[in-house]
Amino acid sequence: MSETLTAPPRGTPVAGAPGDRQPERTTSAPRRAASVPSALLAILQGSIVWIILLALWFAAAKYFPLGDNPLIPSPQRTVLALQESLPELWEGTLSSFSILIPGLLLATLLGIISGIYVGSSALLQRIFFPFARVAAPVPPTVYVPYAIAVLPTFKLSAIFVVFIGAFWPIFQNTAAGAHALESRYRDNARILGLNSHEFHWKVVFPAALPHIFSGMAVGLGFAFILLTVAELFGANAGLGRFVQYYADFADYPKMVAGILYTGVVTYLAMSGLEAIKRRALFWHR
Amino acid sequence: MAAELRLEGVDFSYEETTPILEKIDLTVPAGQFVCLLGSSGSGKSTLLRLLAGLQFPRHGQLSWNGQPITGPSLERGVVFQDYALFPWMSVVDNIAIAIGKAQPKARKAERREQAEACLVKVGLENAIGQYPFELSGGMRQRAAIARALALRSPVLLMDEPFGALDPTNRARLQDLLLEIWETEVPRKTLVFVTHDIDEALYLGDRIVVLGSTPGRLIADLPVGFPRHRERRALFDNAEFHALRESIAETLAADTLRQLVAA
Numbered sequence: 001m002s003e004t005l006t007a008p009p010r011g012t013p014v015a016g017a018p019g020d021r022q023p024e025r026t027t028s029a030p031r032r033a034a035s036v037p038s039a040l041l042a043i044l045q046g047s048i049v050w051i052i053l054l055a056l057w058f059a060a061a062k063y064f065p066l067g068d069n070p071l072i073p074s075p076q077r078t079v080l081a082l083q084e085s086l087p088e089l090w091e092g093t094l095s096s097f098s099i100l101i102p103g104l105l106l107a108t109l110l111g112i113i114s115g116i117y118v119g120s121s122a123l124l125q126r127i128f129f130p131f132a133r134v135a136a137p138v139p140p141t142v143y144v145p146y147a148i149a150v151l152p153t154f155k156l157s158a159i160f161v162v163f164i165g166a167f168w169p170i171f172q173n174t175a176a177g178a179h180a181l182e183s184r185y186r187d188n189a190r191i192l193g194l195n196s197h198e199f200h201w202k203v204v205f206p207a208a209l210p211h212i213f214s215g216m217a218v219g220l221g222f223a224f225i226l227l228t229v230a231e232l233f234g235a236n237a238g239l240g241r242f243v244q245y246y247a248d249f250a251d252y253p254k255m256v257a258g259i260l261y262t263g264v265v266t267y268l269a270m271s272g273l274e275a276i277k278r279r280a281l282f283w284h285r
Numbered sequence: 286m287a288a289e290l291r292l293e294g295v296d297f298s299y300e301e302t303t304p305i306l307e308k309i310d311l312t313v314p315a316g317q318f319v320c321l322l323g324s325s326g327s328g329k330s331t332l333l334r335l336l337a338g339l340q341f342p343r344h345g346q347l348s349w350n351g352q353p354i355t356g357p358s359l360e361r362g363v364v365f366q367d368y369a370l371f372p373w374m375s376v377v378d379n380i381a382i383a384i385g386k387a388q389p390k391a392r393k394a395e396r397r398e399q400a401e402a403c404l405v406k407v408g409l410e411n412a413i414g415q416y417p418f419e420l421s422g423g424m425r426q427r428a429a430i431a432r433a434l435a436l437r438s439p440v441l442l443m444d445e446p447f448g449a450l451d452p453t454n455r456a457r458l459q460d461l462l463l464e465i466w467e468t469e470v471p472r473k474t475l476v477f478v479t480h481d482i483d484e485a486l487y488l489g490d491r492i493v494v495l496g497s498t499p500g501r502l503i504a505d506l507p508v509g510f511p512r513h514r515e516r517r518a519l520f521d522n523a524e525f526h527a528l529r530e531s532i533a534e535t536l537a538a539d540t541l542r543q544l545v546a547a
């Protein structure tokens with residue numbers, strides 16, 4: 001289940017990512033002349049799905065079933081609704097981020113620290129893995145109602161749930177990365193007489209960074225999911241709350257605007273993480 | 286308490302059923318330059334790992350200056366066959382971290398200065414701030430050598446340290462190593478693994494040959510050429526060629542024996 005949950009954010013095609021570069025095909029044509037059309041071609045190829053979806057949306061709003069269906073607001077009306085709700089959406093973003101950021105920071109910090117130590121110690125693995133193997137796969141959404149009931153404020157319970165959702169993937173990936181430390185780096189650390197702190201933070205941690213970033217990408221996806229789910233339950237502001245609120249009033253243009261806006265925010269957060277990762281891992285390969 | 290590196294009746298195997306080293310007895314007096322030869326897979330790297338304290342024998346004893354080897358120590362520097370620098374640290378930081386361990390009192394700026402000096406010594410003055418991924422294989426190997434030298438350990442264990450170098454740089458680093466070894470008081474005890482007989486004869490006081498499956502000593506020859514050796518003079522020396530022949534024959538015989546056994 002968790003696999004399917006995280007698939008959309010990770011699978012989203014990222015326009016202009018380095019992976020999109022086309023291999024050069026022409027051999028005789030001058031390089032510069034060939035690379036401009038190939039970049040253009042890449043942009044065109046990346047736009048195909050967008051163009052089709054937009055066209056479908058225009059068509060659906062106009063003709064399905066007899067035009068002007070309230071359930072399918074036209075793109076024009078949605079843009080208007082978006083414009084109108086921007087201040088409210090911005091408020092919602094701030095509110096959501098005041099949950100997301102503490103939860104994520106805590107999960108990242110604790111996930112990395114515990115992952116580094118557990119992953120590089122056979123004893124700690126024997127102690128914690130049997131528990132982690134059971135606890136980690138539990139869909140964190142099931143904690144939402146209980147957290148809201150137990151913790152004093154909605155904010156605290158939402159932070160807690162975001163934390164739980166993001167913690168496990170970060171912890172597990174970090175531990176896997178620490179466990180997979182190449183033996184030559186371990187030997188090196190021993191030869192140099194590095195102490196435990198230096199070994200864990202100057203060797204294991206940087207070596208595990210590629211794994212850590214994978215864990216953080218999954219964790220970030222989970223955090224958004226849990227955030228919006230938690231907001232459906234009890235928030236009085238926030239992105240998930242915005243969508244739920246206008247759905248209740250059957251104001252579908254605003255609701256769709258909220259969905260699109262949330263998509264953009266999620267995408268930006270993912271791209272931000274990706275940018276940090278590329279900077280941090282410049283030495284990698 | 287003798288100042289020496291000593292192996293007594295050392296048996297080693299990774300898995301119990303396949304012995305890798307068998308009954309190795311070897312004493313290296315402090316300050317001696319020993320070259321270890323042997324065909325691929327004979328256990329040279331393994332022997333070095335035992336001396337480094339990264340691996341332990343099933344039987345027998347290893348000691349340095351009468352103290353049993355119970356783990357790695359800054360007294361015994363190592364240059365690994367795959368020159369394992371940390372890829373996430375710049376070249377100079379890779380050296381500086383070693384200096385920080387060898388001289389805990391040195392200040393940060395001091396460490397960096399020394400690290401830079403070490404890099405200049407091996408001809409890497411242009412690579413100081415670069416990262417391992419930006420260097421060629423030979424440059425990385427030189428950085429690994431610089432790091433081992435930075436430790437200033439009395440024992441240096443080197444596993445084919447010049448294997449990835451072009452002939453010019455190889456000769457240059459051989460001379461650098463000799464210069465450091467010859468001028469230091471007291472001299473470092475060096476165990477130097479190589480496949481190159483000429484290199485072993487040029488560098489070593491002594492050549493030890495490891496036979497294969499399982500690894501055991503099949504030859505132990507003194508190399509008596511006076512120090513401050515010159516390549517040209519060695520090549521004109523009849524004794525040099527006789528030694529070279531005899532070692533080549535020993536190695537060939539070992540390979541042949543292995544083929545017959547297989």
Ligand SMILES: Nc1ncnc2c1ncn2[C@@H]1O[C@H](COP(=O)(O)OP(=O)(O)OP(=O)(O)O)[C@@H](O)[C@H]1O
Nearest residue numbers: 299300305323324325326327328329330331332366
């Ligand atoms: N970690 C390991 N686990 C099991 N067997 C190993 C391990 N490392 C090495 N061996 C085996 O031990 C034997 C000796 O290996 P070693 O690396 O010491 O050889 P070597 O003499 O250094 O060879 P080369 O000249 O190719 O570097 C080989 O047969 C190898 O397959």
Ligand SMILES: [Mg+2]
Nearest residue numbers: 329330366444
């Ligand atoms: Mg080897």
